[in-house]
Amino acid sequence: MGAGFIGCIIMESLAARDPQLTVVEMGDRMVPRMLDAVAGAMLRRWCEARGVRVLTGRRVVAIAAAGEALRVQLDDGQTLEVDALLNATGVRPNIAFLDGSGVAVDAGVLVDASMQTSVAGIYAAGDVAEAVEFGTGLRVVNAIQPDAVEQARIAALNMAGQPAVLPGTFVFNVLDTLGLISASFGQWQGVAGGETAQLLDETRFRYLRLAFAGDRLVGANCIGHTEHIGVLRGLIQGRVRLGEWKDRLLASPLQLGEAYLARGLAMAH
Ligand SMILES: Cc1cc2nc3c(=O)[nH]c(=O)nc-3n(C[C@H](O)[C@H](O)[C@H](O)COP(=O)(O)OP(=O)(O)OC[C@H]3O[C@@H](n4cnc5c(N)ncnc54)[C@H](O)[C@@H]3O)c2cc1C
Known part of the structure; x- marks a missing residue:
């Protein structure tokens, strides 16, 4: 479930075991948050040529036990019977515990260029942080490892009293x-x-x-x-x-x- 970045990585290791694979993606193409329509279609053709069934523009709406198998229902009415279902629908910052704390949040914890939150002395970095994007100036959660490391370095310097700024999170x-x-x-x-x-x-x-x-x-x-x-x-x-x-x-x-x-x-x- 999910033909995003993680879904594609998992597909790679599963394919090595030679199972019958079906990937269901709610977007109109594979990896829609990373690839344009031409690239998404090319990737699909590559996967299909290697025996993977790719269903785009469809969402999983229900999963039920069916004996040893699982019955997966899609929003187009189709039902798939599968041995295993892997959920690769992405990560989301877990920030509900900040309600009422005064720390401003949107999709993630909002930070400025020093990685400081809306509350002085409280910093956030990595997958949980929503930082200013390098090219657009808009705030984004950019859940990748190099960015987490750089954001953490900037936050740590500022927390230790050495002013430092992030030029922008790079997607x-x-x-x-x-x-x-x-x-x-x-x-x-x-x-x-x-x-x-x-x-x-x-x-x-x-x-x-x-x-x-x-x-x-x-x-x-x-x-x-x-x-x-x-x-x-x-x-x-x-x-x-x-x-x-x-x-x-x-x-x-x-x-x-x-x-x-x-x-x-x-x-x-
Ligand atoms: C399957 C997968 C593949 C990935 N592949 C890539 C890749 O190829 N390249 C890339 O750049 N990025 C990749 N990423 C993303 C990358 O792993 C993350 O961007 C990075 O780990 C973020 O670092 P972080 O420290 O912000 O969060 P995490 O690495 O998630 O660390 C957060 C830690 O905090 C702990 N924690 C959570 N809540 C609490 C709490 N209340 N108290 C104490 N501890 C808590 C968690 O258990 C966890 O150990 C991948 C992610 C996944 C899931």
């Missing part, structure tokens, strides 16, 4: 689904008024989509292009001004490495 994910690597960075959906470049090779399961705002790369989705993952992160997180390299990337997205050498490293020095 990125790299996922291995049955051997196909996909990745998303920053504002991968694109931004209003921005431009995008796309490279698609359906036969070889390779996809790259770059999203620009002005002459900066602000987000990306990719499948199969593992050689560019570090460069994509560097260009986006470094807020690198691409100048004339933006047009070159629009025409030829695979020139990312050259763009980084020409502009990213130039900015760093």
Whole structure:
């Protein structure tokens, strides 16, 4: 239940045991919070070619015992009889205990750039915190390990009396689904008024989509292009001004490495 990041990781280890697998996802595609429609469809095709049945746009509404098996009812009226059901529908901060404490919460515990909550002297970091996002300035819960570590470091410095700020929580994910690597960075959906470049090779399961705002790369989705993952992160997180390299990337997205050498490293020095 759930074709998100965790569902796909679990699918990888289950598939090694060669069971009959069905994945049910309520979104209109696989990994909808990380991949656009083209990438989600490509991942689906990859999984189906490896014998996984993928049901999207459907929600599990009831689970009942049926002898040794489980009967799983979907919202389209379909019923699946299964040996085991794995729940991979995501994590949510457990913050109800803060009711009435004065610590402001939304989806998570709201923190400022120093990781301090609305109550002076109380800090939050990691999966429970809702911190300002690097690209948009909006607050998000970004439940990934590197962010948890960095948020905790900033919180600890401030708690120890050494002022430090988080430049913004950075949304990125790299996922291995049955051997196909996909990745998303920053504002991968694109931004209003921005431009995008796309490279698609359906036969070889390779996809790259770059999203620009002005002459900066602000987000990306990719499948199969593992050689560019570090460069994509560097260009986006470094807020690198691409100048004339933006047009070159629009025409030829695979020139990312050259763009980084020409502009990213130039900015760093
Ligand atoms: C299956 C899975 C795979 C993942 N894979 C990746 C990955 O590939 N890459 C990546 O970047 N991230 C991944 N993540 C996310 C990553 O694990 C989290 O972002 C990270 O662990 C967050 O760290 P944290 O310290 O905020 O929370 P946690 O690691 O969840 O630690 C919180 C701890 O607090 C304890 N706790 C909770 N309530 C209380 C309480 N009231 N009193 C005392 N202790 C309490 C919990 O038991 C837990 O040990 C994955 C997560 C899961 C579940």
